[in-house]
Amino acid sequence: MVIECSRVTKRFGSQVVVDELDLSVPAGGCFGLLGPNGAGKTTTLKMIYGVTAPTEGSIRVFGEDVTKHPRRVRARLGVTLQENALIEVLTPVENLRVFGRYHLLSEAKLDDRIPDLLDFLDLRSHAHLPVVALSGGFQRRLQIALSLVNEPELLILDEPTTGLDPAVRLALWSRIGELRARGTTVLITTHYMDEAERLCDRLAILSEGRRLVEGSPRELIDAHLARAAVEIDQDPAHHASLLARLNGVHHLKAGRRLMIYGDDGPALLEAVQRAGGDPAGLVSRPSNLEDVFLALTGTGLDGDA
Amino acid sequence: MKVSPRHALAVWKRNFALYRRTWMLNLLPNFFEPILYLVSMGIGVGAYITEMGGTSYIAFIAPGLVAVAAMNGASFEVTYNAYVRMNYEKTYEAMLTTPIQPEDVLAGEILWAMTRATLYGGCFLLVIAAMGLASPGRALIALPLVPLTGLLFAAIGIAFSLRIPTLDLFSFYFTLFLMPLFLFSDVFFPLEERLSGGWLQLAEVLPLLHPVRLMRTAFDGTLSAQVAWDLAYVAVLSLVLLWMAARITRRRLTA
Ligand SMILES: Nc1ncnc2c1ncn2[C@@H]1O[C@H](COP(=O)(O)OP(=O)(O)OP(=O)(O)O)[C@@H](O)[C@H]1O
Ligand SMILES: [Mg+2]
Numbered sequence: 001m002v003i004e005c006s007r008v009t010k011r012f013g014s015q016v017v018v019d020e021l022d023l024s025v026p027a028g029g030c031f032g033l034l035g036p037n038g039a040g041k042t043t044t045l046k047m048i049y050g051v052t053a054p055t056e057g058s059i060r061v062f063g064e065d066v067t068k069h070p071r072r073v074r075a076r077l078g079v080t081l082q083e084n085a086l087i088e089v090l091t092p093v094e095n096l097r098v099f100g101r102y103h104l105l106s107e108a109k110l111d112d113r114i115p116d117l118l119d120f121l122d123l124r125s126h127a128h129l130p131v132v133a134l135s136g137g138f139q140r141r142l143q144i145a146l147s148l149v150n151e152p153e154l155l156i157l158d159e160p161t162t163g164l165d166p167a168v169r170l171a172l173w174s175r176i177g178e179l180r181a182r183g184t185t186v187l188i189t190t191h192y193m194d195e196a197e198r199l200c201d202r203l204a205i206l207s208e209g210r211r212l213v214e215g216s217p218r219e220l221i222d223a224h225l226a227r228a229a230v231e232i233d234q235d236p237a238h239h240a241s242l243l244a245r246l247n248g249v250h251h252l253k254a255g256r257r258l259m260i261y262g263d264d265g266p267a268l269l270e271a272v273q274r275a276g277g278d279p280a281g282l283v284s285r286p287s288n289l290e291d292v293f294l295a296l297t298g299t300g301l302d303g304d305a
Numbered sequence: 306m307k308v309s310p311r312h313a314l315a316v317w318k319r320n321f322a323l324y325r326r327t328w329m330l331n332l333l334p335n336f337f338e339p340i341l342y343l344v345s346m347g348i349g350v351g352a353y354i355t356e357m358g359g360t361s362y363i364a365f366i367a368p369g370l371v372a373v374a375a376m377n378g379a380s381f382e383v384t385y386n387a388y389v390r391m392n393y394e395k396t397y398e399a400m401l402t403t404p405i406q407p408e409d410v411l412a413g414e415i416l417w418a419m420t421r422a423t424l425y426g427g428c429f430l431l432v433i434a435a436m437g438l439a440s441p442g443r444a445l446i447a448l449p450l451v452p453l454t455g456l457l458f459a460a461i462g463i464a465f466s467l468r469i470p471t472l473d474l475f476s477f478y479f480t481l482f483l484m485p486l487f488l489f490s491d492v493f494f495p496l497e498e499r500l501s502g503g504w505l506q507l508a509e510v511l512p513l514l515h516p517v518r519l520m521r522t523a524f525d526g527t528l529s530a531q532v533a534w535d536l537a538y539v540a541v542l543s544l545v546l547l548w549m550a551a552r553i554t555r556r557r558l559t560a
Contacts, residue, residue, distance in 0.1 A: 012560075051401045052559050071309070071404040079402035085395035087319070089326050098322050101315040102403035147402070 001060075002027050002154055002185045003048055008057035010043055010209070017043050019209040020057070025202075030176070030186040032196040032203035036297050040209040041189040042082055045156055048187065049079050061154070075103065078147035082158040082189075084139050088132040092123050092142045095131060096149055103150040110149075117145045120175060137168045144172070148179075155179060157188040161195060173198060193290040207297045217289050224295060225287045226250060228265035230272045232258040233281035245275035252294050259294075261287055306555075308412045312405045316413020317420070319396075320382075332424065335381070339374040339429045343367065346493065358495055360525075367438045368520040369492030371426050371447060375454035376513060378425035380483060382418040383462035384475050391466075397558055407555040415459045415547065422455025439524055447523035454516040457539050460546035461512060467553040486513040491521070515539050 003025040010018040018040045025031040033041045046052045047059055050066035050073055059066050066073045087095055093114055100110045118124045121141040126134055131142065144160060157176075161169045176199060180186060190196050196203055197217045204214040213220055232242070239258050243251060250261040262268035269284045324331060347363030354362040390396040397410050427448065434444040465478055489496070490513035500508055508514060515535040522532055 049402060051398075071406065074402065074404045081395065081398060081402065083395060085399035087323055087396075090322060094322060094326075098319045099399075099403070101318050102312070102400055102405050104311055104315065104404070146399075150403075 001025065002029075002062060003031075003187065004060040005044075005048070006058055008044075008047060008054045008059060010040070010047060010052070011055045017209050018047070018054070021206075021209070021211055023204065023211070023214075025185060025187055027185055028180065028183055029202065030180060030188065030200050032200035033187070033189045033206060034191075034193070034196055034203055034293060035189075035206035038208075039206040039297075041206060042158055043209075044206070045079070045158055045187070045189065049074060049077060049156060075150065076152060077154040077156060078150060078152035079156045080144050080147040080158060080160050082162075084143045086131045086139060086142060086146075089130055091128050091130055092118065092134075092138075092145070093127050095142060096145060099146045100149045105150065113149060113151075117148055120148070121145045122171065136163050137165060140164055141168070141172070152184065154185045154187065157186065159189055159191065161190065161192065169195070193288065193293055197289045205293060205296055212296045213292075220292050221287055221289060224292045226261040226263045227287060228262050228268050229285055229287040229291060230260045230262075230265075230268050230277070231283040231285065232260070232272065232277050233283075234258065234278055238276075242272075242275055242277060246271060252291065254294060259291060261291070306406045306408055308408045309404075309406070310412075312409035313412035313416060316400065316405065316410055317416045319400075319413075320417040321420075332421070335374075335377060335425055336428055338377065339370045339425070340432060342370055342373075343433075364438050366493055367433050368447065368524040369490070369517040371430055371433065371451065372454050372513060372516040372520045373487055373492060374429045375422040375426035375451045375516070376458045376483065376486070378422035379418040379455040379458040380462050380479075382421050383414060383459050384466055384478060385472070387414055387463060388466045388469075388472055388475070391557070392472075401558055407558040408551050410558065411463070411547070411551055411554045415456065415463065418459035418462070419452045419455035422458070423452045426451035426454065443524050443526070447520055450516060450519050450523060453519075453539060457512060457516065457543050460543040460550065463550045464546045464553075467550055467557065486511060490514040491517045509538075512538075512542065 001024045003023065005021055005023040008018055008021045008023075009016065021044065023031075023044075033044060035041055043052070047054050048061060048066065050061070050070035053067050061073045062076055064073055087098065090098070096114045096117060097110050100113065105113065118127050121144060123138065123141055123145060126138050131139060134142070140160070140163060144157070147155065147157075161172055164172065173195070176186060186199070188196075188199060200217065202214065202216055203220070205212045205220075213223070215223065233256055234242075236253075236256060239253065242258070243249070246260065252259045260268065260272060262271075265284055265286070269282065272282065273279055343363065343366065347366055351362030356362075357365040397407075400410055401407070430439070430444050430447060430451065433439050434441055439447065462478075469475075489508075490511050492513075496508050496514070497505060515538045519532065519535045519539075522528065
């Protein structure tokens with residue numbers, strides 16, 4: 001295992017932020033940490049790269065106790081922080097050089113490495129402009145490039161694609177795929193369920209510091225919800241009567257949206273239409289990770305879903 | 306954890322890379338500050354003073370102004386700049402994702418503040434030597450006192466920065482701490498001729514007084530036992546404050 005957390009608890013004063021968390025990430029895997037704002041994702045990452053110590057429990061990274069050997073462990077991993085921390089008056093090339101020195105990479109090594117990173121993250125066209133002049137997407141990619149400067153065996157990404165446009169996100173996903181193909185282990189947090197479904201072979205959903213579930217995206221969907229969903233976009237005043245007529249179906253509410261789950265998609269759609277669901281506002285789709293997330297974290301929970 | 310000199314140097318290089326880009330804006334104006342004082346006080350006010358401490362007035366204030374240049378050079382770096390790097394720019398947070406440890410960050414920042422102090426103090430020393438106010442030999446003896454003064458004020462400044470809750474309090478530091486030190490630490494007039502008894506002894510707490518006296522000794526070559534006391538004061542206060550700063554830095558950066 002590249003990462004092994006056992007019964008890790010983190011408290012700030014009396015507030016429990018991470019609660020008896022167990023987590024194992026095998027070499028070459030991509031593990032996702034999901035959870036609402038404040039669930040403890042960033043805190044968990046910080047404990048894994050050893051910048052903050054767990055209040056209780058133990059964390060081993062590359063088989064070593066990270067609280068005892070933070071230098072050795074961190075030399076082998078890279079972290080993209082949730083918030084960018086770039087030197088704004090310097091260019092991407094200069095930022096990479098400064099950051100590479102933190103890892104004690106030689107100037108000659110950096111001369112080799114920096115052009116590769118610029119190509120890998122498509123930064124070459126803006127390589128010599130000051131960071132302030134770059135768009136948010138470029139800045140984010142530079143932040144990711146920094147975390148790759150030491151050719152890490154473990155890449156930790158804290159919401160890497162927040163604020164990126166769809167094309168850049170897709171490009172980044174394929175870069176992460178390339179890194180994994182070369183054997184890099186990835187630990188990622190995200191609020192995008194499509195991203196988690198696409199990238200992660202395993203994921204855990206946290207809420208208030210506790211792990212609610214863990215498994216592959218497919219396992220989680222199968223374990224918690226029926227295969228098919230019908231989504232209704234309708235005035236919430238009509239939700240109750242509609243549900244009464246469908247009597248006892250699994251459902252979730254999120255504002256105007258009402259999601260109804262069943263095993264047979266076409267049959268479910270027909271039933272909803274018969275019960276008076278406005279056909280213009282109906283979408284029939286497979287149930288997905290977002291449904292699981294809403295159901296488990298209580299964000300959209302309502303009734304007997 | 307012990308400081309790793311190579312990692313501390315990487316922190317230093319970060320600041321160096323930044324200032325290579327911005328020195329015209331950040332460094333240049335401060336070079337002129339001590340020169341302006343030297344001209345205004347030394348030549349302007351000095352015209353009305355025939356002699357002070359056995360020399361011309363301009364020669365009297367020159368050594369103190371070297372210490373002041375070093376003090377100011379170090380102070381900017383460990384106050385506003387370090388505070389912003391820690392609390393706003395997340396610079397240290399990024400450093401701590403690499404093998405760098407909090408103690409390396411502190412050591413690198415102090416080293417950088419001393420570098421800036423040396424840059425200011427050293428250049429001013431050159432100006433003074435060029436004006437014939439110090440012989441090259443004396444200036445050379447005074448030179449190591451410049452980074453030493455930088456160390457002292459880097460330690461004081463960082464200890465302050467680590468303890469304040471908001472950036473606004475730096476105006477107190479500059480106006481009500483550094484400014485009075487500048488005015489009442491033997492730079493412009495000999496304290497021992499103005500204060501008596503207990504007051505004079507109390508003045509020994511003033512941190513700038515000691516570098517100024519050391520600098521003056523280097524300039525005029527009159528060695529006395531006081532040198533040992535001044536050196537001990539600077540060394541002990543610096544070390545105590547840095548030890549404290551190291552503990553706070555670790556606590557703050559690993560929360
Ligand atoms: N240094 C700290 N001191 C006190 N409380 C903290 C500290 N760091 C985090 N917390 C608290 O811990 C909780 C979890 O924070 P954390 O940043 O880990 O959440 P997160 O899952 O990353 O959230 P988000 O999705 O918003 O990034 C929050 O309530 C936060 O206020
Ligand atoms: Mg977070």
